Amino acid sequence: MNRIWTSLLTASLMSLTITAHAATLLVGSYTDGQSQGIYRYTFDSKTGQIDPTPQQVVKSVSPSWLVLSADQRQLFAVNETRNGHVSSFSVSAKGEIKPLNQVASRGDEPTHASLSRDQRYLFVANYAVAPDPGGSLVVIPVAKDGKLKDVVQQLRHKPSGVNPERQAGAHVHSLVLSPNGLHLYACDLGADKVFIYRYDGASVDHPLSPAIPASVDLPPGSGPRHLLFDAKGQHAYLTLEMSGEVVMFDVKDDALLERQRLPLSDQQDAAAKASGGLHLSADGRFLYVSNRGTANQIVVFSVGKADGQLTFLQRRSVEGDHPREFALDPSDNFLLVANQKSNQIVVMRRDPRSGKLGETVQAFSQDAPSDLKFIE
Numbered sequence: 513m514n515r516i517w518t519s520l521l522t523a524s525l526m527s528l529t530i531t532a533h534a535a536t537l538l539v540g541s542y543t544d545g546q547s548q549g550i551y552r553y554t555f556d557s558k559t560g561q562i563d564p565t566p567q568q569v570v571k572s573v574s575p576s577w578l579v580l581s582a583d584q585r586q587l588f589a590v591n592e593t594r595n596g597h598v599s600s601f602s603v604s605a606k607g608e609i610k611p612l613n614q615v616a617s618r619g620d621e622p623t624h625a626s627l628s629r630d631q632r633y634l635f636v637a638n639y640a641v642a643p644d645p646g647g648s649l650v651v652i653p654v655a656k657d658g659k660l661k662d663v664v665q666q667l668r669h670k671p672s673g674v675n676p677e678r679q680a681g682a683h684v685h686s687l688v689l690s691p692n693g694l695h696l697y698a699c700d701l702g703a704d705k706v707f708i709y710r711y712d713g714a715s716v717d718h719p720l721s722p723a724i725p726a727s728v729d730l731p732p733g734s735g736p737r738h739l740l741f742d743a744k745g746q747h748a749y750l751t752l753e754m755s756g757e758v759v760m761f762d763v764k765d766d767a768l769l770e771r772q773r774l775p776l777s778d779q780q781d782a783a784a785k786a787s788g789g790l791h792l793s794a795d796g797r798f799l800y801v802s803n804r805g806t807a808n809q810i811v812v813f814s815v816g817k818a819d820g821q822l823t824f825l826q827r828r829s830v831e832g833d834h835p836r837e838f839a840l841d842p843s844d845n846f847l848l849v850a851n852q853k854s855n856q857i858v859v860m861r862r863d864p865r866s867g868k869l870g871e872t873v874q875a876f877s878q879d880a881p882s883d884l885k886f887i888e
Contacts, residue, residue, distance in 0.1 A: 533558040535842050536567075536607045540578045540589060540883035542852065547879035550575050550589060552607060555886070557843040560859045560873040570609050572599055576836075576882040579625050579634070584887050586612075586658040588634055590622035592882075598622065598636055598652060600660045607887055615660045619648045624686040624738075627654070629693025630713050634660065635720075636687070637698070643681030646671065649698050649707075651719055665718055667709075671702040674733040678702070678754065685737045685753070691745035695723055695766045701735040701753055706768065728768045731755065740790050747820030749790055749799060756785025758801050758813075760822050772821055776803040776811045789837045794844045798825070798867035802835040802849070810838065810849065810860075812867055828869040832856045839884040846873070850881035857881055 537555040541547040549572035554563040575589035580603075587609060591597040596617040601609045619638025626635050633651050640647040651665040669682040683702035689695070689711070698707040706728040709720040730736050735754030741763070742748070748761040748768055760772035777784040786805035792798070792815070799813045799822060808830050813822040830838075832851030839848050840862070847869060849858045859874040 536887040538885045539881050540575045542574045542880040545879050557841050560846040562876045577624050578883050578885045590625050592621050594620050596622040600658050613659045618663045626687050632713050637684040639683050646681030647684040649684050669700050669703045672704040688739045691741050697739050699736040704730045751787040753787050756787050777807045804834050826868050831858050836882045842888050855879050
C-alpha cells in the first residue's frame with residue numbers, strides 16, 4: 513500500500529512541476545508559404561524548450577501581430593495583406609482559441625495593433641507598402657464579448673519624402689499607449705515622426721485628437737518603427753528602422769524629450785541597418801533591440817537606474833535571417849527570436865544578473881514566424 517501512495521505522490525509532484533514550468537506560447541506568422549496562421553505551443557521555462565507538437569493551429573491569413581486583452585481572454589490579430597483585416601478570438605481558461613469575427617482595417621498591410629487601457633478600442637496601424645493612399649491609423653471598437661465593430665476613425669499623416677523609395681507615402685508602423693493610457697503614440701516610418709494623440713474613451717466617433725505637441729520630429733530618413741515605455745512611464749525607447757538606431761527619451765507630461773541616440777550596428781554598410789523590435793527585461797535593467805538586414809543581431813544595453821540612459825553591452829547573432837520580433841519568456845531566463853526568413857524560432861539562454869545572452873538551447877522549425885506572445 514505504501515508503494516502505491518508513494519507512486520501516486522511522485523506522479524502528483526511531477527505533474528505540479530511540469531505545470532509550474534509550462535507556459536503557453538502563441539506564434540503569429542505569414543501564410544504565404546506553409547504556415548496556416550496562429551500556433552499555440554507549450555514552452556518549458558525550466559529547460560527553454562518549445563514542445564514541437566502544437567496544442568492548436570488556428571487558421572488565419574498572415575496574422576503577423578498578436579494582441580492579448582488585459583485578462584488574456586481575448587486575442588486580436590492583424591491580417592497583414594492588401595486590403596487588410598483584423599480578427600478577434602476568444603481564449604478559454606485552458607488556452608483554447610476560438611474565432612469570433614473579422615473586420616476590414618480600411619487599409620493595406622496592417623502591421624501592429626494595441627488595445628486602449630479600458631479595453632474599448634483597438635488601434636490598428638495600416639503600414640501600406642504602396643504610397644497611394646499610403647498608411648493610416650484606424651480605431652476599431654471592441655464589444656464586451658470581444659467582437660470587433662467597424663472602423664469609427666481613420667487618421668493619415670503627411671510623408672517626409674526624404675527617401676523617394678520608402679517615404680513617398682505614410683507608413684504607420686506601430687501604435688503604443690502611454691502607461692497612464694491617456695495618449696497614443698503613432699510611429700510613422702514614412703513621415704519621420706512620432707505622432708501623439710489624446711485618447712478620450714467617452715467619445716464614440718472620435719476617440720483620438722491631436723495632443724500638444726502633436727508630434728516628435730526624428731532625423732530625416734531615419735524611419736521610426738517601434739516605441740516602448742519603461743514601467744514607470746518616465747523614459748521611452750524608439751527604434752529607427754532606416755538609420756539602424758535606438759533613441760532614448762525622457763517623458764514629461766507625455767511629451768518625448770530626446771536624450772540619447774545610439775547605433776545598433778558597428779558596420780557602416782546601410783544593409784546592416786534595419787532595426788526592429790525592442791523589449792525591456794522584467795526588472796527594467798536591460799533593453800534588448802533587434803537589428804535585421806545583414807547584421808541579424810540582438811543588441812543588449814544596460815539601463816541607467818536613475819536616468820534611464822543606455823550603455824552598450826553585447827551584440828548577439830540571432831543565428832538566422834530577419835528577426836521580425838522576439839520575446840522574453842515569463843521566467844526572464846530565455847529570449848526567443850522569430851527569424852522570419854529562415855523559418856525558425858531560436859531560443860537563447862539569458863543571464864538575469866548580467867543581462868547578456870548566452871548559448872542557444874533550441875532552434876525550433878516554424879514557417880515564417882512574425883510575432884511571439886506568452887499567455888501566463
